[in-house]
Amino acid sequence: MTAERHQRDGFHQTEPPPVVRYLDQAGSLLQEPAPMPDELALEGLRVMLRGRRFDERCVSLQRQGRMVTLAPGIGQEAATVGAAMALDRRTDWFVPQYRELAGQLWHGYPLTLAFLWHMGHPIGFRIPEGVNMLPFQAAVAGQVPQAVGLAWGLRLRGDPGVVLVVFGDGATSQGDFHEAANLAGVTRAPVVLLCQNNLWAISTPQERQTASATLAQKAVAYGMRGVQCDGNDLFAVYATVGAAVERARAGEGPTLVEALTYRLGLHTTADDPSRYVPSEMQEEWLPRDPLLRLQAYLERRGVLTSDGLETLEAGIRQELAEAWAEAQKEPPPEPTHYFSQVYASVPARLRRQLASLEEG
Amino acid sequence: MPEMTVVEAIRDALHFEMARDDRVVVLGEDVALTGGVFRATDGLLERFGPSRVFDAPLAEGVIAGSSIGLALAGLVPVAEIQFMGFAHNAFNQLVDQLARVRYRSCGRFHVQVTVRMPYGGGVRTPEFHSDAFESQFASSPGLKVVAPATPADARGLLLAAIRDPDPVLFLEPLRGYRLVRGEVSDGDHVEEIGRAKVVREGADCTVVAWSAAVQVAEQAAEDAASQGVSVEVLDLRTLVPLDVESLVASVSKTGRAVVVQEAPLTAGFAGEVVATIQEEAFYSLQAPIRRVSSPDVPYPVQMLEDAYLPNPDRVLRAVLATLRD
Numbered sequence: 287m288t289a290e291r292h293q294r295d296g297f298h299q300t301e302p303p304p305v306v307r308y309l310d311q312a313g314s315l316l317q318e319p320a321p322m323p324d325e326l327a328l329e330g331l332r333v334m335l336r337g338r339r340f341d342e343r344c345v346s347l348q349r350q351g352r353m354v355t356l357a358p359g360i361g362q363e364a365a366t367v368g369a370a371m372a373l374d375r376r377t378d379w380f381v382p383q384y385r386e387l388a389g390q391l392w393h394g395y396p397l398t399l400a401f402l403w404h405m406g407h408p409i410g411f412r413i414p415e416g417v418n419m420l421p422f423q424a425a426v427a428g429q430v431p432q433a434v435g436l437a438w439g440l441r442l443r444g445d446p447g448v449v450l451v452v453f454g455d456g457a458t459s460q461g462d463f464h465e466a467a468n469l470a471g472v473t474r475a476p477v478v479l480l481c482q483n484n485l486w487a488i489s490t491p492q493e494r495q496t497a498s499a500t501l502a503q504k505a506v507a508y509g510m511r512g513v514q515c516d517g518n519d520l521f522a523v524y525a526t527v528g529a530a531v532e533r534a535r536a537g538e539g540p541t542l543v544e545a546l547t548y549r550l551g552l553h554t555t556a557d558d559p560s561r562y563v564p565s566e567m568q569e570e571w572l573p574r575d576p577l578l579r580l581q582a583y584l585e586r587r588g589v590l591t592s593d594g595l596e597t598l599e600a601g602i603r604q605e606l607a608e609a610w611a612e613a614q615k616e617p618p619p620e621p622t623h624y625f626s627q628v629y630a631s632v633p634a635r636l637r638r639q640l641a642s643l644e645e646g
Numbered sequence: 647m648p649e650m651t652v653v654e655a656i657r658d659a660l661h662f663e664m665a666r667d668d669r670v671v672v673l674g675e676d677v678a679l680t681g682g683v684f685r686a687t688d689g690l691l692e693r694f695g696p697s698r699v700f701d702a703p704l705a706e707g708v709i710a711g712s713s714i715g716l717a718l719a720g721l722v723p724v725a726e727i728q729f730m731g732f733a734h735n736a737f738n739q740l741v742d743q744l745a746r747v748r749y750r751s752c753g754r755f756h757v758q759v760t761v762r763m764p765y766g767g768g769v770r771t772p773e774f775h776s777d778a779f780e781s782q783f784a785s786s787p788g789l790k791v792v793a794p795a796t797p798a799d800a801r802g803l804l805l806a807a808i809r810d811p812d813p814v815l816f817l818e819p820l821r822g823y824r825l826v827r828g829e830v831s832d833g834d835h836v837e838e839i840g841r842a843k844v845v846r847e848g849a850d851c852t853v854v855a856w857s858a859a860v861q862v863a864e865q866a867a868e869d870a871a872s873q874g875v876s877v878e879v880l881d882l883r884t885l886v887p888l889d890v891e892s893l894v895a896s897v898s899k900t901g902r903a904v905v906v907q908e909a910p911l912t913a914g915f916a917g918e919v920v921a922t923i924q925e926e927a928f929y930s931l932q933a934p935i936r937r938v939s940s941p942d943v944p945y946p947v948q949m950l951e952d953a954y955l956p957n958p959d960r961v962l963r964a965v966l967a968t969l970r971d
Binding site: 408409411412413414415420421425428430431432433434435436437438439440442443445461462465466468469472624627628629630633634635636 | 716751
């Protein structure tokens with residue numbers, strides 16, 4: 287009995303690839319050429335800024351009691367927007383966890399629905415027809431097996447689509463993540479597994495989550511590439527996810543991308559990070575804010591002036607105000623809304639429960 | 647009409663439906679190369695090829711979870727969980743995810759997924775393989791739970807399950823797989839999900855059962871007849887949605903009921919049946935309803951199985967006790 291049958295042609299990776307970076311903190315380009323033209327980079331800044339202002343607005347509204355518990359993505363906008371920009375909206379799917387809103391808006395999820403989601407309206411989970419996206423997923427890593435199945439199914443059907451599934455560092459401890467990554471490797475499903483490693487899973491730091499040197503290296507055991515990129519660098523995320531999407535589309539299988547980022551804000555509005563985040567850690571990460579970096583780059587390029595920034599801000603203020611007004615116009619759901627949503631046709635037993643509820 | 651065992655009827659349904667609808671794919675542990683540990687999927691790989699029949703990695707969670715994705719991509723997956731005892735490994739994907747896709751997306755998405763699994767015990771499997779926790783699925787809105795007892799129902803209801811736009815858990819009678827034979831309509835004969843069936847008419851007491859407990863109930867009815875007692879046997883066939891009408895009709899006629907389940911007593915689906923009869927047919931009852939179940943202990947190893955599962959003698963005693971009440 288030789289060992290040959292125990293060796294396969296699967297992917298081997300001995301040395302971790304270097305972390306992909308394009309922009310330093312001062313906004314200088316570390317490698318030429320930039321992966322996107324200035325015009326698109328400026329649009330990227332606008333989309334990131336819109337995500338930031340939306341989250342700030344919603345946290346404030348939540349404090350006023352007008353919104354339910356929500357999970358802002360403050361500090362992680364480059365990771366989600368960069369990844370979304372690497373997709374083709376017409377064919378590719380965005381499968382979120384719950385801290386990816388900035389990127390989801392780019393992929394076609396409407397701002398008005400985003401407000402309604404945070405108001406606790408069920409319609410926030412209704413992704414509009416034509417938008418290739420699954421609803422938010424509050425069960426950590428619950429979406430990953432579904433995303434892999436979706437990607438596998440698209441390939442079986444001869445559909446050119448690629449699936450981007452996003453999750454956090456905590457998700458990599460879940461069985462769902464491991465089972466799904468394994469299946470993705472076996473089926474060579476066209477999926478990009480994007481881990482936003484923001485160093486905290488609520489209050490649990492990375493070193494309590496895993497003894498693995500990187501999260502990207504978890505890919506190796508599943509026979510796929512694992513790469514790290516600077517998650518606060520729009521260009522790095524865009525280029526890394528873009529390359530992974532291209533490989534997936536070409537039939538070269540899945541990739542695990544670990545975007546190194548940081549949660550500058552709260553886990554959720556029910557969380558108090560001052561209980562566990564050392565103040566020096568917060569100070570260390572504040573200057574690494576992904577918005578500052580891209581803004582500095584665009585200023586150096588002469589594409590963005592302070593007037594230009596104010597114009598962007600004003601446009602976003604307007605957009606948010608209109609969407610918020612629109613969201614408030616949405617009637618609240620009927621108390622019996624959910625009866626009709628469970629099955630294709632309402633079973634007799636459920637119809638009777640509805641009738642007894644309506645009778646009081 | 648050909649005569650088949652339950653497992654042959656299931657296999658026949660899978661062949662029929664895969665030939666009829668090219669969106670149907672089959673996945674599970676050992677379903678392709680070896681045709682399933684019970685041979686329920688035998689011949690599918692050879693006939694339909696590796697792009698429609700997949701041996702999945704040994705992980706029930708991702709078998710269930712990826713089925714959701716496959717359905718979202720436009721396929722019609724029929725997943726196999728090798729034994730119900732392993733379905734807890736997939737509980738999150740089945741109950742939190744699969745069951746709620748339509749609901750949580752407000753109807754934007756639905757998933758036409760069938761999850762088959764051998765249900766119950768009595769065939770001397772190793773520990774943790776056999777189990778009967780159908781009530782946990784029955785209290786998970788969004789799932790339909792189907793539990794046929796006969797080859798004809800297994801075939802007709804499996805075709806219905808695969809065609810149902812909503813997810814269906816298809817519980818197959820482990821004990822009946824090779825033991826129960828019967829005539830099966832071939833061709834496109836589909837049974838309706840959500841309809842119980844009187845499988846033996848009687849006047850004195852209704853025995854309600856599903857899956858392999860139906861044959862136990864039928865034997866008890868036969869034994870009762872020799873003592874001059876006329877027992878009606880109602881095979882629920884579907885637990886969710888429950889056919890309340892047939893249940894009420896039968897118990898209203900006989901005035902007495904015994905409910906048989908393979909699951910342990912506490913919080914089992916029999917309790918739901920009893921509560922429903924109490925709500926809907928209380929004034930027809932001439933005696934308290936009795937339950938015959940497995941005891942509230944974990945499923946035992948092989949030498950204790952017969953002492954654990956409901957048998958015709960226990961059902962008969964319950965019927966006679968009900969008649970004395």
